[in-house]
Amino acid sequence: MKPIETVDKCTTCSTCVAYCPVTRATRAFKGPKLTGPSSERFRLFDETGGGEISEIEALDYCSNCKNCDIACPSGVKISTLNMLARADWCRKHKPPLRDWVLAHGRALGKLARRFPNWMVRLGSTNALSRLLLDKFGVDRRAPMPVFAERSFSEWMEAHNAGLSPTERRNLTKKAVFFPGCFVNDYDPQTGQDLVFLLEKAGYEVIVPDFQCCGVPLVANGFFDEAKAAAEANLAALVPHVASGDVPVLTVCPSCQLMLKQEYGEFFPDAPGLSAVVPHVQDACEFLIGLLESGELELDLREDATKLIYHAPCHLRAQGTGKPGLELLRMAEAHVEDARAGCCGISGSYGFKKEKYDVAATVGAELFQAVKDS
Ligand code: SF4
Ligand code: SF4
Missing domain, CATH: 1.10.1060.10 (Alpha-helical ferredoxin)
Incomplete structure (x- = not known):
């Protein structure tokens, strides 16, 4: 409907x-x-x-x-x-430049990697640049994520080039990984960890030539650009899923929601939609399946570290439970479910000067739960 x-x-x-x-x-x-x-x-x-x-x-x-x-x-x-x-x-009504910047994380990541990482870190965190950013409409109190020195895609390319013929022969199954902008430009380690586990279970990991899933573009009013990104992503994924039972895995709940549900709501006529959507799956859910089937074994170690888990709204909206929490519990981690509602940040929303206080109020229960833990 x-x-x-x-x-x-x-x-x-x-x-x-x-x-x-x-x-x-x-x-x-x-x-x-x-x-x-x-x-x-x-x-x-x-x-x-x-x-x-x-x-x-x-x-x-x-x-x-x-x-x-x-x-x-x-x-x-x-x-x-x-x-x-x-x-x-x-x-x-054209959105302000500030919203364009917040909606185009990958373009910023590419630009940031042209400079030494220390310079980018200093530039995005020192008091003077935060003051300038504040004038630009990015609240100076919002903690800035830091661009990674090397993107996940760059790491993946080098990793694949370094696989030995024997290692390649052991990868008899295929899985597609859609990293999304956050893993690609800010948090490549999460993507690397997933690749490690999938290869351990005998999967060749394919990272398509992807674009932003479109969530920040839609949220900031660049809808037609989001449609073009959706069409490009679907076109890049179709050839991989056409060859059979190949999962398209995501670690970002917002990417997953967009690919699995919102593409159909926003862009129902996008070519390739019906071919790709049934293959999209939460990477943690997929890993649970591998553990249950015995395809993957974990070397469990006693670790007394206490963790707190927050289920993002975009995960809860999919009605698929909390596979990340379940996976941590299967790995015998001491983990507590925060059960504290919305974090307030909603991608780029909480960075905006006029929204920061609203976001902080929304997230207060979660912040307290984290402090208490
Ligand atoms: S929850 Fe909101 S949108 Fe849904 S039926 Fe009630 S008032 Fe309408
Ligand atoms: S719950 Fe409120 S803020 Fe969240 S999507 Fe619905 S209307 Fe928007």
Whole structure:
């Protein structure tokens, strides 16, 4: 069912309002029921093309966390309606440069790797540049993620080139890994760890020529660019899944949500969608399957380190449980489930100057749980 067709399923019960963390944090946001299905009815009747949303500021407060969708008993695609309405508005009103920068992490990563890493780290964390960034609209209190010296894709290329003929012969099965921008540009180690485990289980890991999944592009109003990225990603994945039972693994819940669910909601006519979507799987879920089937064995070690696990909203929105937590427990880690709702950051949302306080209020319960642990 198309998101727009879910509008009339709304019974105005207000459950979504009770579950929206941003509504609880600020009165500037009118809440999911009003900005979603209720406003959509007016937008549908607007004969000028449904685009002139007078209250974009209120709509803009939606962080696309999807807690409303999780809670709605009628299956209304509230957050998707919000993002589609924002996309319409942004086609007519260009988003600010700050939002362009926040939406294009990979381009920034490529640029950052042209300079020595120490220079990039210093440039993104020292007081003067934080002050300048603050003037630019990136709140100086928001901790900046640091670009990795070498991207995951670069590491992967070198890793594949270094495999011996015997090692290659042992990789008899295939798995596709979609790393996404975060692993590629900020956290390659997580991708490297996954490759290590998959190869240990006899999988050849294929990393397609990928683009950003599109989540930050949609959230910041670059919808048409997100569509082009989705089409490019699907085109890159189709040849790999066409050859049979090949999983497309992700470690980022937002990439996974986008590939598995939101491509179909935002870009239902994208070529390759039906071929790729059934193959998309959480990497932790896949690893659990390998452990259960005996294809992978872990060398378990006694480790008294206590961990706290936070289930991101974009994972909970998929209704697939908490495979990361389950995997840690299978590895006999001492891990506690934070059960503390939304972190507030929602990708680039919490970095924005006008949203930082809202994000900090939303995430307060989680921050406290982490401190207590
Ligand atoms: S929870 Fe669903 S049905 Fe209830 S008000 Fe929100 S959108 Fe409408
Ligand atoms: S996506 Fe999140 S912030 Fe947006 S309306 Fe739904 S619950 Fe609220």
